[in-house]
Amino acid sequence: LATxxxxxxxxxxxxxxxxxxxxxxxSIDDCNSSISKSLTTGSYLLMVNTFDLPIKAACGGTGPYTxxxxxxxxxxxxxxxxxxxxxxxxxxxxSGGVSGDGGQTYSNLFTSKDSLTISADISVDMTHVGxxxxxxxAALLPDQLLMLNEQGEFVDTGLNPDPFVVxxxxxxESEEGLDIARDLIPAELGIEAIEVDFFVGxxxxxxxxxxxxxxxxxxxxxxxSATNGS
Numbered sequence: 765l766a767t768x769x770x771x772x773x774x775x776x777x778x779x780x781x782x783x784x785x786x787x788x789x790x791s792i793d794d795c796n797s798s799i800s801k802s803l804t805t806g807s808y809l810l811m812v813n814t815f816d817l818p819i820k821a822a823c824g825g826t827g828p829y830t831x832x833x834x835x836x837x838x839x840x841x842x843x844x845x846x847x848x849x850x851x852x853x854x855x856x857x858x859s860g861g862v863s864g865d866g867g868q869t870y871s872n873l874f875t876s877k878d879s880l881t882i883s884a885d886i887s888v889d890m891t892h893v894g895x896x897x898x899x900x901x902a903a904l905l906p907d908q909l910l911m912l913n914e915q916g917e918f919v920d921t922g923l924n925p926d927p928f929v930v931x932x933x934x935x936x937e938s939e940e941g942l943d944i945a946r947d948l949i950p951a952e953l954g955i956e957a958i959e960v961d962f963f964v965g966x967x968x969x970x971x972x973x974x975x976x977x978x979x980x981x982x983x984x985x986x987x988x989s990a991t992n993g994s
Contacts, residue, residue: 795823834873844980858978860884
């Protein structure tokens with residue numbers, strides 16, 4: 765689901781080869797537009813454009829607009845290819861998601877009153893299994909980087925003298941599950957709107973500056989009110 769707010773806009777969903785799958789030209793009721801499409805696994809383009817001459821005079825042709833995109837999936841989404849800080853190769857893989865219904869579905873757009881579970885899974889490179897290592901969880905905000913400590917609290921990395929705030933130290937297993945948050949209701953923390961990108965990773969005690977992680981963020985967008993779609 766993609767929603768554009770303010771001004772007359774056109775929304776398009778297309779393949780990477782620019783084959784249009786869905787187009788929304790205008791809203792009958794107001795100046796906003798929305799589009800929803802069920803898609804198979806793959807990469808797609810989401811495009812928005814504002815008309816230079818408004819379709820509705822009341823909407824005008826100048827001013828700001830916002831584009832919000834969200835997804836819904838019954839499977840915990842993959843988080844892209846494996847990367848490392850120092851460029852080492854690995855066969856690790858990562859998945860993760862945010863659920864508002866106990867893991868039945870995963871999405872990235874929620875209201876501030878939803879009860880959220882945020883979790884991630886790491887398939888550790890087979891050459892790293894059984895070795896002493898550590899797990900990391902980072903939360904990237906527009907102006908701050910937080911990391912989850914061993915007590916389950918997010919702390920500001922600017923106040924930490926070490927390169928990383930470690931979430932857990934352990935002998936690495938082939939599959940590592942991370943509970944980032946459970947039964948989290950943003951409004952109870954005074955949060956009505958926020959956007960956070962989470963990253964998870966791991967490293968080996970024998971090479972403590974190397975971290976294996978993923979290239980796609982685990983995104984959480986909280987709005988005062990939202991309509992989830994697929």
